[in-house]
């Protein structure tokens with residue numbers, strides 16, 4: 001059963017999330033973080049930068065692994081997840097960029113890149129995995145399906161996901177059709193999971209993921225099988241929780 005925290009005041013959401021991440025790094029300076037992109041964790045990263053600038057936490061020995069990256073998008077493209085991470089977090093803290101990992105979406109052999117990413121992941125247990133949830137229950141880019149791939153793999157993005165992410169591109173047609181994503185097996189191997197959910201439009205899916213049946217049609221529901229999950233909700237996303 002997940003530990004569900006509902007934050008009443010919107011401004012506290014990012015602070016609570018940052019406190020969870022920063023406390024881990026303060027007590028385990030060599031922590032391995034699994035990181036996510038998207039709108040939801042931006043405030044978490046902003047708070048972490050602030051805590052770092054106050055001299056309260058150092059990321060000098062931290063390693064990070066990101067969940068996913070678009071296939072075929074140049075690394076320096078403004079909407080690539082490598083660019084997102086550099087701009088929203090890495091460029092503003094003392095993390096060694098060589099210790100940050102994002103799948104290489106422009107690798108010529110994407111399957112080989114997936115195998116390489118999995119090899120790296122097998123050598124580094126993720127202490128804390130930060131996750132968001134898609135409107136369809138996806139985690140990373142593990143989209144609802146009859147079966148899920150446990151390993152890092154290439155996915156074809158669902159139209160709904162491309163629509164949701166079109167805000168970062170000129171139009172939905174510019175959103176890459178494919179991506180590389182960490183698989184649910186790697187996500188489930190993390191020692192601790194922090195699932196961040198904001199907004200009324202996520203209320204139903206997060207309620208279903210936490211309380212509904214465990215099904216590959218809602219990949220986030222698999223997190224019910226993990227023993228250390230914190231679900232952090234703002235008031236709107238937590239509307240269906242008592």
Ligand code: PGA
Nearest residue numbers: 038039040041132133134
């Ligand atoms: P969002 O994305 O934070 O931009 O809502 C979450 C996700 O799709 O995993």
